[in-house]
Amino acid sequence: MRTSRHVWRTAAVAAAVGLSGALLLQGLPGQPEDTTTSGDGKPGPVTSRAETSALRVSEDGTTAALAQRDTRPFSMLGVTWADPSARVGGTVEVRTRRAGTRTWSAWLRLDGDSGQGEGGALRGGTEPAWVGPSDGVEVRVDGKGTARLPEGLRLDMVDPGSGEVTALEPAAYVAEDGPTPTATPPGPGTGEETDDGAPPQPDETVPQEPTHEPPAASPDTSAPAVPEQPSTTAPAGPSAPATSPAPSVSVPPAPPSSAPRPPVTARADWGADESISPEEPGYLPGGRIKAVVIHHTAESNEYTCAQGPAVVRGIYAYHVKQLGWKDLGYNFLVDKCGTVYEGRKGGVDRPVMGAHAYGFNAETTGISVLGTYTSTAPSQAALTSVARIAAWKLGQYGVDPTGSAVLTAGDSGRSYTGRTWAKGARLTLPVIHGHRDGYNTQCPGDAFQNRLATVRSWAGGPVSGLTLKSVTGAGASGTTHYTKGAVTVSWSATTPAALVSRYEILVGGKVTATAAGTATSAKATLPVGTHGVAVRAVHQSGRTATTPAVTVVAETTAPLFTTKPKLSLRTGTVNTTAVPVTLNWKATDGVALKEVRLTAPVAKTYGPTVTGASHTARSGIATTWTMRAYDRAGNTATSSVAGTPVILQETSATRSGKWTVKSSGNYLGGKSYTSSTKGAALTWTFTGRAVAWTVSRAATSGQAHIYVDGKKVTTVDLKSSSVKYRQAIWTKTWSASAKHTVKIVVVGTKGRPAVTTDGLVHLK
Numbered sequence: 126m127r128t129s130r131h132v133w134r135t136a137a138v139a140a141a142v143g144l145s146g147a148l149l150l151q152g153l154p155g156q157p158e159d160t161t162t163s164g165d166g167k168p169g170p171v172t173s174r175a176e177t178s179a180l181r182v183s184e185d186g187t188t189a190a191l192a193q194r195d196t197r198p199f200s201m202l203g204v205t206w207a208d209p210s211a212r213v214g215g216t217v218e219v220r221t222r223r224a225g226t227r228t229w230s231a232w233l234r235l236d237g238d239s240g241q242g243e244g245g246a247l248r249g250g251t252e253p254a255w256v257g258p259s260d261g262v263e264v265r266v267d268g269k270g271t272a273r274l275p276e277g278l279r280l281d282m283v284d285p286g287s288g289e290v291t292a293l294e295p296a297a298y299v300a301e302d303g304p305t306p307t308a309t310p311p312g313p314g315t316g317e318e319t320d321d322g323a324p325p326q327p328d329e330t331v332p333q334e335p336t337h338e339p340p341a342a343s344p345d346t347s348a349p350a351v352p353e354q355p356s357t358t359a360p361a362g363p364s365a366p367a368t369s370p371a372p373s374v375s376v377p378p379a380p381p382s383s384a385p386r387p388p389v390t391a392r393a394d395w396g397a398d399e400s401i402s403p404e405e406p407g408y409l410p411g412g413r414i415k416a417v418v419i420h421h422t423a424e425s426n427e428y429t430c431a432q433g434p435a436v437v438r439g440i441y442a443y444h445v446k447q448l449g450w451k452d453l454g455y456n457f458l459v460d461k462c463g464t465v466y467e468g469r470k471g472g473v474d475r476p477v478m479g480a481h482a483y484g485f486n487a488e489t490t491g492i493s494v495l496g497t498y499t500s501t502a503p504s505q506a507a508l509t510s511v512a513r514i515a516a517w518k519l520g521q522y523g524v525d526p527t528g529s530a531v532l533t534a535g536d537s538g539r540s541y542t543g544r545t546w547a548k549g550a551r552l553t554l555p556v557i558h559g560h561r562d563g564y565n566t567q568c569p570g571d572a573f574q575n576r577l578a579t580v581r582s583w584a585g586g587p588v589s590g591l592t593l594k595s596v597t598g599a600g601a602s603g604t605t606h607y608t609k610g611a612v613t614v615s616w617s618a619t620t621p622a623a624l625v626s627r628y629e630i631l632v633g634g635k636v637t638a639t640a641a642g643t644a645t646s647a648k649a650t651l652p653v654g655t656h657g658v659a660v661r662a663v664h665q666s667g668r669t670a671t672t673p674a675v676t677v678v679a680e681t682t683a684p685l686f687t688t689k690p691k692l693s694l695r696t697g698t699v700n701t702t703a704v705p706v707t708l709n710w711k712a713t714d715g716v717a718l719k720e721v722r723l724t725a726p727v728a729k730t731y732g733p734t735v736t737g738a739s740h741t742a743r744s745g746i747a748t749t750w751t752m753r754a755y756d757r758a759g760n761t762a763t764s765s766v767a768g769t770p771v772i773l774q775e776t777s778a779t780r781s782g783k784w785t786v787k788s789s790g791n792y793l794g795g796k797s798y799t800s801s802t803k804g805a806a807l808t809w810t811f812t813g814r815a816v817a818w819t820v821s822r823a824a825t826s827g828q829a830h831i832y833v834d835g836k837k838v839t840t841v842d843l844k845s846s847s848v849k850y851r852q853a854i855w856t857k858t859w860s861a862s863a864k865h866t867v868k869i870v871v872v873g874t875k876g877r878p879a880v881t882t883d884g885l886v887h888l889k
Contacts, residue, residue: 170400178282187270187273188266188274215267253439254423254425406478417526418559419493430460441453450480452480453468456481489532494573530555540562559573559574589619605675605676608678614646632657633656655677680715681760684712690710692766705741707738723738748768808867816887819853822844825844832869
């Protein structure tokens with residue numbers, strides 16, 4: 126496989142390197158058109174196309190540019206150079222025009238060094254950037270005057286293919302700004318995987334010219350179509366490699382993992398064209414993964430979920446066709462919607478050696494999230510998938526995602542924060558760490574780097590942010606809950622459900638109910654008594670977290686009306702439709718009374734300590750007053766009382782002395798009796814359990830003696846600063862209904878002797 130890889134690489138580079146002012150479309154000689162299905166109906170490879178253009182370099186070699194120009198449609202780009210060991214200082218910026226429009230993007234800064242470290246790479250380059258379907262481009266490179274830019278600077282534009290024939294053809298065309306000099310291809314790589322990033326010396330040179338085809342007569346400048354999101358269903362736990370390595374490769378085992386395997390989209394499902402990377406996969410020399418390196422692809426976040434496979438294909442094509450790598454550099458890629466893609470071939474459950482972390486490829490696996498995360502953190506879905514993949518891979522080798530790893534540097538290096546080391550140095554790094562921790566790059570971006578502690582916690586456990594939110598089916602008083610037995614316990618956690626094995630309801634420290642990791646509540650039945658109830662979360666790692674217990678009292682005894690509801694008359698203004706009454710009661714509970722509700726004839730709710738309330742009732746209509754007592758557990762008791770207020774007109778009384786009839790719409794029945802004669806009396810006889818005398822009041826009103834069943838009980842004064850009609854001025858209540866007489870006698874108060882009566886009200 127070594128020779129075939131070299132031959133293809135030499136052909137590709139010879140077709141593109143050093144073509145000043147030329148736009149060249151690359152493809153494998155004899156390569157078929159885009160396909161999305163194979164003969165058996167399964168997903169097939171999707172062919173990518175590339176277009177390159179050399180940058181104009183200034184005389185002093187410190188700046189370079191590509192003038193604004195039209196291009197054929199592409200979606201991904203990067204700037205590359207001839208020496209794979211070189212790095213561009215200063216800034217590399219591009220902007221693109223959205224396909225089919227006149228809209229240009231803002232300037233996008235590219236990371237000046239991919240920093241991956243693929244042995245045998247043919248070119249160096251920036252990270253590739255997904256810009257979406259575009260048909261125009263402009264580039265500027267500023268070395269900041271510090272050093273000359275590397276030789277062979279060019280822009281590489283990739284159309285990742287859509288499963289349909291695109292406007293990019295495998296043929297070259299010459300741009301308007303300069304002749305095409307003779308190409309001088311760099312030396313090819315050996316195809317052997319190394320970790321020091323230095324390209325080996327060439328062992329053969331087989332130059333080839335690119336295959337030329339005439340361009341389409343009417344190129345399509347619309348955005349290339351994007352295939353549907355492939356299925357991401359995969360079995361949990363270890364399985365056979367997604368891509369079977371060649372028999373000649375010594376394949377290490379795929380040990381079972383302590384964490385479940387998340388769904389992974391296989392290379393075939395995202396349309397990998399395996400013909401462009403025919404070399405056999407390589408594996409970690411020690412056969413073990415010690416750490417996970419987190420990356421971002423440093424490109425636009427504006428891609429859609431459906432475009433995820435195309436973005437992955439674009440990176441694949443850029444790594445292999447443009448940089449001359451043997452395969453895609455990352456072991457796994459994750460899009461912002463959480464879909465996980467198989468990266469470098471060799472089996473997702475094997476310790477495949479990638480090209481993603483210069484100096485540390487031999488002991489790590491690389492996960493890259495599509496997009497740039499310098500100021501915006503990856504989505505929850507992406508972070509969840511990163512944590513799941515990391516937990517699964519590390520779980521194959523018994524490595525704690527929350528711990529530290531000691532890694533041996535394959536070459537001297539410097540981190541983004543300025544830490545330096547020599548080749549062979551042993552560095553202690555978090556098991557899950559960012560690319561910048563082992564290389565001088567911004568990757569994976571400040572916002573992503575700041576979330577790595579969260580990723581470690583999610584991957585390794587225990588479940589974080591676990592909170593018992595409520596216990597329903599029970600009332601609460603302070604921190605104590607009450608129930609008749611059945612409760613629903615609700616909780617929340619910040620660790621994503623995909624990383625939680627299960628939740629358990631603990632009653633007195635014992636498991637009484639279990640729920641799935643996706644659940645946020647569960648039901649439980651408690652025996653009578655006082656219990657401590659808590660929620661325990663079991664992470665997929667087996668680590669547990671438990672909430673503080675809350676006190677729940679289970680009881681089934683109903684409240685008790687120690688004083689059953691009683692109805693009586695009260696003072697106030699009397700109307701035929703609203704006679705003032707008072708309702709009294711007293712309810713208790715052996716544990717905790719919650720409230721008492723009046724359910725008829727009106728609805729009212731009273732607190733546990735309230736024992737009386739004022740209401741009104743219609744005259745002459747029997748009314749039942751129903752009350753229900755509730756305790757905190759939901760047990761209830763019901764009690765009621767019935768009563769009929771009856772208005773007795775003054776004309777129904779037995780009179781003595783002089784009384785005068787007065788007429789007014791303000792009086793009950795339109796009339797009343799008034800007397801200023803001392804000793805004048807009115808007597809009513811009735812059967813009932815309560816009575817109220819109704820009068821008219823004014824500043825000149827006098828006093829009256831009241832006799833009940835022949836005994837004087839009180840003297841009342843009718844004087845009032847304002848005129849009042851239909852006033853129940855005096856009341857009396859008995860424990861039971863019986864026959865009674867009420868007599869009122871005019872006192873003949875000096876200066877204000879008048880007494881005006883409007884009748885009597887009694888309750889039967």
